[in-house]
Amino acid sequence: QKEVEQNSGPLSVPEGAIASLNCTYSDRGSQSFFWYRQYSGKSPELIMSIYSNGDKEDGRFTAQLNKASQYVSLLIRDSQPSDSATYLCAVKGRTRDSNYQLIWGAGTKLIIKP
Amino acid sequence: DADVTQTPRNRITKTGKRIMLECSQTKGHDRMYWYRQDPGLGLRLIYYSFDVKDINKGEISDGYSVSRQAQAKFSLSLESAIPNQTALYFCATSDIPHNEQFFGPGTRLTVL
Numbered sequence: 001q002k003e004v005e006q007n008s009g010p011l012s013v014p015e016g017a018i019a020s021l022n023c024t025y026s027d028r029g030s031q032s033f034f035w036y037r038q039y040s041g042k043s044p045e046l047i048m049s050i051y052s053n054g055d056k057e058d059g060r061f062t063a064q065l066n067k068a069s070q071y072v073s074l075l076i077r078d079s080q081p082s083d084s085a086t087y088l089c090a091v092k093g094r095t096r097d098s099n100y101q102l103i104w105g106a107g108t109k110l111i112i113k114p
Numbered sequence: 115d116a117d118v119t120q121t122p123r124n125r126i127t128k129t130g131k132r133i134m135l136e137c138s139q140t141k142g143h144d145r146m147y148w149y150r151q152d153p154g155l156g157l158r159l160i161y162y163s164f165d166v167k168d169i170n171k172g173e174i175s176d177g178y179s180v181s182r183q184a185q186a187k188f189s190l191s192l193e194s195a196i197p198n199q200t201a202l203y204f205c206a207t208s209d210i211p212h213n214e215q216f217f218g219p220g221t222r223l224t225v226l
Contacts, residue, residue, distance in 0.1 A: 032212040043204055043217040044157070051212065088156070092213045097170060099162075102208075102215055106156035 004091050006105035015114050019076040023089030023105055026070070032092035033065055033072045037085045038107065044088055048074060079112045086110070117141045118218035120205050126224045133192040135221050137205030146188040147206040147215065148172075148180060150199075157204070163188055195225040 003026045013019040021035075032051055036044035048063040050056045050072065056063045062075040072091075076083055089105040118139045127133055137146065148160040159172030161180040169182055177199065181189045192199055202222055206215040 032214070034214055041202070041220075041222075043220050046214055046216065049212065049214055090215075099164075099170065100213060101159065101162070102213055104157045 004089055004103050004105040006087075006089050006108045008106060009109040010111050011108055012111045012113055013079050015079060015081060015112055017079055019079045019083065019110055019112070021074040021076075021087050021089075021108050021110065022071060023073065023091075024071045025089075025091045025093070025103070027091065027093040027103075028067075028070065030067075030091045030093045033063070034090040034092075034102070035061075035063060035072075035074045036088040036090060038088055039085045076110075081112045081114055084110060084112045118205060118207055118216055120203075120218040120221050122221060123219065124222045126226065127195055128226050129196055131195050131225075133195050133223065135190045135203055135205075135223070137188045137190070137218055139186050139205075139207045139218075141207050141209075141216060142185075143207035143209045143216075144185060145208045145210075145213070146182070147208070148178075148188070148190045149204045149206065150174065150201040151204065152201050160190065160203075192223075192225075195223075197225045199223065200225045 005024045035048040038044045050063040050065045060077045064073045086107040086109045088107045090102040093103045095101045144165045147162045149157045163169045163182045179191045205218040208215040
C-alpha cells in the first residue's frame with residue numbers, strides 16, 4: 001500500500017507568521033497532489049492542488065512540489081487564527097486493487113496563536 | 115446550494131439496527147466515495163463507485179454495503195450496527211483526470 005506521511009503536530013505558529021506544513025509520499029508515479037483543510041467536526045475542504053514541480057500560489061497559500069524528493073508542502077503566509085485547523089495531504093496513487101485513488105495522510109493540526 | 119448533501123446529519127441508534135446513510139450530488143461527477151473518520155484519525159475509504167455499474171470495496175468494507183441508485187445518489191448501509199461503527203461518515207465526489215474530491219457535510223453516527 002502506498003503511503004502518505006505527515007507530522008501529526010500540533011504545529012503552533014504565532015499570528016502573522018508563516019506556517020509550513022510538509023507531506024511525503026512513497027509512490028513515485030503519483031501525479032496529482034492536494035491539500036485539504038478540516039475544521040473540527042466539519043468536512044475536508046480542498047484548498048490547493050498541484051500537478052507539476054515547483055510552486056503554486058493562491059492568495060496566502062503556496063503549495064510546493066518536489067517529485068524527485070517525493071514531498072509536497074503548504075505554506076500559509078500571514079497566518080490568522082481562522083487558519084487553525086487540521087490540514088490533510090492527499091496524493092493520487094494506485095491502491096491495492098490497481099485503481100487510482102486519493103491516498104490520505106493522517107493530517108497535521110495547526111494552531112495559530114494570537 | 116450545497117453540491118454534495120448527506121442525510122441524516124446526526125443519528126443515534128442501537129446495536130443490531132439497520133441504518134442507511136444517503137448522499138446526493140449536483141456536481142455531475144461520475145465518481146462517488148464513502149469514508150469514515152474516527153477521532154484523531156485520518157480518512158478511511160469504505161466503498162467507492164466510478165459509475166452506476168461499478169462499485170468497489172475500500173480498505174474497511176466489512177460490515178457495510180452500498181447502493182448506487184443513480185449517477186447522483188450513493189447510499190451506505192450498516193446491516194447490523196455495532197458500537198465500533200460510531201464515527202463521522204463522509205460522502206465525496208470526484209471527476210477525472212486529477213481525482214480531486216469534494217465532500218459532503220458528514221453524518222455523525224452513534225451506535226449505542
